[in-house]
Amino acid sequence: MSGLTARHTGPGPAAGAEDGTAARVVDAAKVYGTGDAAVRALDGVTVGFPAGRFTAIMGPSGSGKSTLMHCAAGLDSLSSGSAWIGGTELGTLGDRQLTLLRRERIGFVFQAFNLVPTLTVAENVTLPLDLAGRRPDAEWIDALIDVVGLRDRLRHRPSELSGGQQQRVAVARALAGRPEVVFADEPTGNLDSRSGGEVLALLGRAVHDMGRTVVMVTHDPVAAAHADEVVFLADGRLVDMMTAPTAGRVLDRMKAFDTKAFDGRPAGGGGTSS
Ligand SMILES: Nc1ncnc2c1ncn2[C@@H]1O[C@H](COP(=O)(O)OP(=O)(O)OP(=O)(O)O)[C@@H](O)[C@H]1O
DSSP, X not given: OOOOOOOOOSOXXXXXXXXXXXXXXXXXXXXXXXXXXXXXXXXXXXXXXETTOEEEEEOSTTSSHHHHHHHHTTSSOOSEXXXXXXXXXXXXXXXXXXXXXXXXXXXXXXXXXXXXXXXXXXXXXXXXXXXXXXXXXXXXXXXXXXXXXXXXXXXXXXXXXXXXXXHHHHHHHHHTTOOSEEEEESTTTTSOHHHHHHHHHHHHHHHHTXXXXXXXXXXXXXHHTTSSEEEEEETTEEEEEEESOOHHHHHHXXXXXXXXXXXXXXXXXXXXXX
8 A cells, every 4th residue: 555645635735746745755665773673664655745734644653654754854865766856856855955955945843842942033034044144024923923823922932832823833934935835743642732732723723824835743632633634554554544533543544453453455434545
């Protein structure tokens, strides 16, 4: 089941490959270590993340979610296969080009908020642009500040904010340069459910109101239910996908991983594999 491709059913931003994906991997394999210690973290995964959509990556612990995200985002390299951002194959880029691509075309949100403690909220939001020597689009940043609800916190330092507020700053920072795709790795992992819900709603608004593309790794069915579609990994393989997920359906699908030995086939649960 390595050929699942999330479909593109909505209008997306202009950026992206001809097939409508903002990011994709093709026959992706990743092996850590060598010999007896080798771990095949990705084993022939082909998946596209449609432009203008919110996609969640789910699967049991160790199934390869973070590896897939890191390789798709150019934070790590594949052992074989290819990873693409729009029409650019990451494997063809040198270190410097890859750094530039990550800086200019991708936004990142991590579980640890990774804000710079000595900078204000406003400075943190525009930091990637400042580092890239790009002039912030004042209107866009202004709109972002309102969307993330941080207008009255702009001069505060991260330590003066709650965890949820800090993650909202991180989301604004990820969106500041209007990247082609935002990758989020367990963005609600450090948050209580209410703050987490606010961050997820924010990511949803970035997609549905602001035309962005979000790909999120999560192990939380409630978080996945905020996405337009969910792709499921198991043992380094893509095994299913689900559109218009609900927390209940995602939970049922995840339970199938626990309750029966995985045999490489979709286990139902309302998935829409193709
Ligand atoms: N740097 C590494 N060196 C060796 N093995 C690794 C490394 N990173 C990940 N792995 C292994 O690769 C497999 C996939 O790991 P990965 O972190 O991608 O899974 P995951 O689905 O994100 O897991 P979790 O939900 O627990 O974070 C696991 O077996 C893991 O132990």
